[in-house]
Amino acid sequence: MSATRPTTSGSSRAGADATGDGRDAVDPRPSGEQERRARRAGGKPPLTDRARGERNLGLLLVAPAFLVMIGVVAYPMLLAAYDSLFSYRLTAPDQRSFVGLQNYITILSDPLWWRAFATTGYITVITVAVELVLGFALAMVMHKAITTLRPVLRTAILIPYAIITVVSAFAWFYAFDLNSGFVNQWLPFVGDDFNWFAERSSSLVVIMLSEIWKTTPFISLLLLAGLAQVPEDLQEAARVDGATFWERLRKVTLPNMKAAIMVALLFRTLDAVRIFDNVFIMTAGTNGTETLAFLAYRQTIQRQEVGLGSAISVLLFLLVVLIAVLFVKVFKVDLSRQRGE
Amino acid sequence: MSTREKVLWYVAGAAIVVYALFPVAWILSLSLKTNAGLTENQFLPSEVTWDNYRLIITGDASELFLPALRNSIGIALIATLIAVVLATLTAYAVSRLQFPGKKLLLTTALAVAIFPVISIVTPLFNIWRTIGLYDTWPGLIIPYLAVTLPLAIWTLSAFFREIPWDMEQAAQVDGATTWQAFIKVIVPLAVPGVFTTAIIAFFLAWNDFVFGISLTSTDASRPVPAALAFFTGASQFEEPTGATSAAAVIVTIPVVIIVLVFQRRIVAGLTNGAVKG
Numbered sequence: 001m002s003a004t005r006p007t008t009s010g011s012s013r014a015g016a017d018a019t020g021d022g023r024d025a026v027d028p029r030p031s032g033e034q035e036r037r038a039r040r041a042g043g044k045p046p047l048t049d050r051a052r053g054e055r056n057l058g059l060l061l062v063a064p065a066f067l068v069m070i071g072v073v074a075y076p077m078l079l080a081a082y083d084s085l086f087s088y089r090l091t092a093p094d095q096r097s098f099v100g101l102q103n104y105i106t107i108l109s110d111p112l113w114w115r116a117f118a119t120t121g122y123i124t125v126i127t128v129a130v131e132l133v134l135g136f137a138l139a140m141v142m143h144k145a146i147t148t149l150r151p152v153l154r155t156a157i158l159i160p161y162a163i164i165t166v167v168s169a170f171a172w173f174y175a176f177d178l179n180s181g182f183v184n185q186w187l188p189f190v191g192d193d194f195n196w197f198a199e200r201s202s203s204l205v206v207i208m209l210s211e212i213w214k215t216t217p218f219i220s221l222l223l224l225a226g227l228a229q230v231p232e233d234l235q236e237a238a239r240v241d242g243a244t245f246w247e248r249l250r251k252v253t254l255p256n257m258k259a260a261i262m263v264a265l266l267f268r269t270l271d272a273v274r275i276f277d278n279v280f281i282m283t284a285g286t287n288g289t290e291t292l293a294f295l296a297y298r299q300t301i302q303r304q305e306v307g308l309g310s311a312i313s314v315l316l317f318l319l320v321v322l323i324a325v326l327f328v329k330v331f332k333v334d335l336s337r338q339r340g341e
Numbered sequence: 342m343s344t345r346e347k348v349l350w351y352v353a354g355a356a357i358v359v360y361a362l363f364p365v366a367w368i369l370s371l372s373l374k375t376n377a378g379l380t381e382n383q384f385l386p387s388e389v390t391w392d393n394y395r396l397i398i399t400g401d402a403s404e405l406f407l408p409a410l411r412n413s414i415g416i417a418l419i420a421t422l423i424a425v426v427l428a429t430l431t432a433y434a435v436s437r438l439q440f441p442g443k444k445l446l447l448t449t450a451l452a453v454a455i456f457p458v459i460s461i462v463t464p465l466f467n468i469w470r471t472i473g474l475y476d477t478w479p480g481l482i483i484p485y486l487a488v489t490l491p492l493a494i495w496t497l498s499a500f501f502r503e504i505p506w507d508m509e510q511a512a513q514v515d516g517a518t519t520w521q522a523f524i525k526v527i528v529p530l531a532v533p534g535v536f537t538t539a540i541i542a543f544f545l546a547w548n549d550f551v552f553g554i555s556l557t558s559t560d561a562s563r564p565v566p567a568a569l570a571f572f573t574g575a576s577q578f579e580e581p582t583g584a585t586s587a588a589a590v591i592v593t594i595p596v597v598i599i600v601l602v603f604q605r606r607i608v609a610g611l612t613n614g615a616v617k618g
Contacts, residue, residue, distance in 0.1 A: 051439065054438050054439055054440065055438075055439065055440040055441065056440075057434070057438060057440075058434040058438035058439065058440025058443075059434075059440050059441075059442065061430040061431060061433060061434035061438070062430070062431045062434045062435070062440075062442070062443075062446050064427050064430065064431075065427040065428060065430065065431040065446075065450075065490055065494060066431075066446055066449060068427065068486050068487075068490060069449055069450065069453045069486075069487065069490055069491070070449065072461070072483055072484060072486060072487040073452075073453050073456055073461060073487050076461040076464035076465050076468065077456075077460065077461060077464065079464040079467070079468065080460065080461070080463055080464040083463070083464065083467065090467075090470075138357055138360075141350070141353045141354065141357060142357075144350065145350055145353075145354055146347065146350055146351075146354075149350065149351070149354045151604065151605070152354070152358065153354055153357050153358070154604050154605070154608055155600060155601060155604040156357060156358045156361040156362060157357065157361055158600045158604055158607055158608065159361050159362065159365060159596075159597060159600055160361055160364075161544075161611075162544050162596045162597075162599070162600050162607075163365070163593055163596055164547065164548050164550075164565075164566050164589075164592060164593070164596075165548055165550060165566075166550050166566040166569055166570065166589075167368065167566075167569070167589040167592065167593055168364060170368065170569065170585055170586070170589055171364040171365070171367055171368040171589070172364060174367070174368070174371055174582060174586070175364070175367055177582075179379070179380050179580055179582070180371065180379050180380060180382070180580070180582050181382060182367075182382055182383055182384045184382070185382050185383070186384075192382075213360075213364060217361070218611070221608060221611055221612055222611075222612060224612070225612035266455075267455070270455045270457075273457065274457040274458065274459055276459060276550065276551055277550040277551070277566075280550070280554070280570065281570060293457065293459040293551070296459050296460070296462070296463065297459060297462065297551070297554075297555060299463075300462065300463040300466055300555075301462070301466060301554075301555045306463060306466075306467055309463040310463050310464065312463075313457075313459065313460040313461070313462070313463045313464070314460070316457050316459065316460050317456070317457060317460045319457075320455060320456065320457050324455055
């Protein structure tokens, strides 16, 4: 045993700190907790060798992930902001010229942008609202379900979550499609030859159904975890006091799950704003079903208008930031408590 | 619980199962239909055939489907592996070590997670064409890291925070070397979390469509979801419904198997990272 314990040579082995080695070199007793306490109590004591080693190791370990995230997201985003100030088509790269904010003016004064904006907003509000109600109902059933049933439900609900969005989009598309679909035969109030994809509102209905089917499980799992955190004795007390199911839901359950609901809402909203796959597969943006993400894709990849496409990307990014800030400020979602620290 | 209540719960449970599986059953049914059956507008096939599967595995559509399947598996697995290794290092540091910048790191991960990926498609398209990553495996693996890393970091941090780190010291007191203590005590506790994170990261990469259609142009790197969107029928006037459905079923099989085997862990991973944090 003594052979494995560093004695005086401990401090020179900072590299071995990766596994907490050398910890005993400074102090025979575990010192991490003491140090932390000392740091909290007395401002900034000089760093011990061990603390410095720990700090360097920590920075070293997080550096790769941090650099990748910055490199893959922040750098391209800055480049997009730069490119958005130019009139720049890939098909005519020589004619690239600085145009200032002209691209933004062009976009924001174009009805195409506002229609895509409205479509995205429409899809986001409806799907998130439906998913919240439906997801809560599913979570309640799973929460209360008989123990033998619970793993079955959990498995079933995970399948839509795990399936590729494109596959889900095809399934819903073919179900409503005139050539292959069965839905018209099953629905008494539409004719057998009703073409769902011939107009905007009915196309959007199918797009939203697919989106709702695919993403409700995520919400319901988050809400299920939230439900598990509602203190059971509070429920019991309310029940003893004669509160009805709805009263308990409103006064006990929901207030205690506010954090879980807000996080689910925020993440689903931001997710819905970038809706793309379903639209691409089902309508390819025809009949006024184009969303903002689709508009950005079409400008850049199909029309190769890098300047305009970049400007749309920046606007979409600002929109997402705005939504996140609104959630955090208005609804007081404490993300640092929910996620991470 | 009364019998009436019990029946009610079973009905509600059955409704959930039907809700979850209905579209899957439908695409499976479609994939087994004959060409004539595809236009009968019925839910179930009147006649079952394997022709659609033959078409995509050995037939005309195989040139489109098989390379895409190979790309999807390879790219998603490599992206998952890199993301999980980087996230494991990060989560270990976050949950175990004291160092400045922890908050910055977690905020960055949060910002990247809520980021609209379509926004970086335009610049990446441009950069990749300039430096030659357009239509290559790394050209997709790198953006997939942006999608998988934030989630992997949170999920793993949540798992790691629940590991009782003092146990390894206890093992050392009992005579194990530091390394032995780490390998024998901490690693077995950490592996389930790492594995769960890998599954969730794999699902994310497997699901990608935006990058798949924007940053590829040939079967050199185009993944399955993108290839599905570009399927064409035998003739211009024929919808590739059967072939698309069969391909959709094939790419769904691994997902369903993983869900069936690891449902408990996946749920723990998803909710740990998001709610408990």
